[in-house]
Amino acid sequence: MALIAFSAPASAADDPKARDIMQRVDARNDGDNRTSDMLMVLIDKNNDQRTKHFKIFSKDQGKDKHTIMFIVDPPNVKDTGFLTLDYDDPDKDDDQFLYLPSLGKSKRIASSDKDGSFMGSDLNYSDMGSLELADYDFTLLKEIDLKGQRCWLIQADPRSDAVIDETGYTKSILAVRQDNLMISRIKAWTNDGDAVKLIDFDDMQVIDGIWVSLSIKVIKRRADEVLHKTDITISGVKFNQNLEGDMFTVRRLEKGL
Numbered sequence: 001m002a003l004i005a006f007s008a009p010a011s012a013a014d015d016p017k018a019r020d021i022m023q024r025v026d027a028r029n030d031g032d033n034r035t036s037d038m039l040m041v042l043i044d045k046n047n048d049q050r051t052k053h054f055k056i057f058s059k060d061q062g063k064d065k066h067t068i069m070f071i072v073d074p075p076n077v078k079d080t081g082f083l084t085l086d087y088d089d090p091d092k093d094d095d096q097f098l099y100l101p102s103l104g105k106s107k108r109i110a111s112s113d114k115d116g117s118f119m120g121s122d123l124n125y126s127d128m129g130s131l132e133l134a135d136y137d138f139t140l141l142k143e144i145d146l147k148g149q150r151c152w153l154i155q156a157d158p159r160s161d162a163v164i165d166e167t168g169y170t171k172s173i174l175a176v177r178q179d180n181l182m183i184s185r186i187k188a189w190t191n192d193g194d195a196v197k198l199i200d201f202d203d204m205q206v207i208d209g210i211w212v213s214l215s216i217k218v219i220k221r222r223a224d225e226v227l228h229k230t231d232i233t234i235s236g237v238k239f240n241q242n243l244e245g246d247m248f249t250v251r252r253l254e255k256g257l
Contacts, residue, residue, distance in 0.1 A: 018138035018154045021176055026133075028181045031210040031239040032060045038069070038220070042120055043229040052077070052119060055257055059243045063088035065130075066248035071119075072257040077101075079256030082119070083248065086130045094129045101255045106250050115168030115191070122197060122218040122230040126167040135163045144175065146184055151175040163192050180204070180211045195222045208239045 038054040053073040059066050064087050071080040081099040083106075096109035109116075114126040141153040156172045158164050168190055175185040186199040203215040216232040246252065 013137045015139045018140035019133070019151075021140070021154060021181075022133065022138055023154055025176060025181050025183070029210060031208065031212075032058075033241045033243045034058045035238050035240060035241050035243070036234050037236040039233045039235070040119065040121060041231040041232065041233075045225075045227060048122070057241075057243055057247060059245065059248060061245060061248070063162050066245075067128075068248050068253060074255060079257065080119075081106075081253045082128070083250065083253045084129050085248065090132045094128060096125055097250050097253060099250075102257065104254075106254055111166050114166050122220045122228055123199075123233075124168045126169075131167070135159055141173070141177075146175050149184065150178045151184055152178060163199070168192070177204075182211055182213065190220075193222065195220055195227065207237050210239060212237055 014033065032059070036056050036193050038056055040052045040054065042050045042052070051074070052071055054069045055072055056067065056069040058068075061148060064085065066086070067084045069082050071077050081100075083095075083097040083099075087094055091214050096114070098109060099106045112128075115124050116162050117123075118125050118128055118196045133159060136156045137159060139155045139157070143157055144151050144153050152175070154174045154176060156174060157256040158167070158169070164170055169188045170191050172186055172188040174183055176182070182204060183201055185201070186197075188197045188199070189195075190197060198219045198221070200217045201213040201215070202217070204211060204213050206212075212234070214234045214237070216230075216234075218230040219228070219230075220227045
């Protein structure tokens with residue numbers, strides 16, 4: 001998944017240091033030709049749980065990044081697939097497609113629908129793609145110690161209502177680790193009433209020279225009430241695999257794993 005990726009010029013409202021940090025986050029090497037497994041646990045307010053197992057593949061296509069994933073379990077939704085084509089060009093909208101075997105066809109996720117829930121989780125479709133720097137003003141709030149690491153705390157403010165409508169967030173605060181330029185935590189205010197999401201990236205490890213977060217926990221709450229939670233565990237991460245470019249197509253998506 002790609003919660004943060006930025007590239008575009010600044011505006012007068014920006015904090016230059018904050019923008020420089022985010023550009024360094026974007027430039028960080030996140031590997032190529034990656035395969036991994038993902039376990040997603042959906043937890044409702046009554047603590048009832050549902051699980052989904054995914055197989056994920058991603059590849060750089062020039063400056064673009066393409067990702068395809070398939071559900072492998074439970075059986076009733078097996079081969080449900082999701083394809084994301086992230087384009088480096090800030091003037092080109094990223095493409096996202098959802099394939100439901102029960103319908104036998106793929107659906108393109110429209111920009112107006114990207115604030116919707118991804119696979120029933122607390123992540124939005126917009127969280128599964130990249131965000132354009134041109135859409136945000138950044139402010140460096142302060143430096144803090146978080147989870148035993150020194151972090152920059154940076155606020156991201158959308159520059160238009162259109163960005164809020166598409167992403168589903170009115171503003172976000174990001175904690176960026178100073179040692180590896182990884183996002184450690186995101187606090188995001190949603191445009192769904194006064195709900196807030198807290199996204200924690202943990203169990204950070206170096207695999208084949210690349211920093212990877214193997215645990216993502218998302219909590220959606222309103223005031224002191226927890227509305228829903230999503231726990232994600234990543235395993236079996238491998239880089240530099242032999243992935244062909246034609247794997248990342250709608251046609252391939254509809255074939256299933």
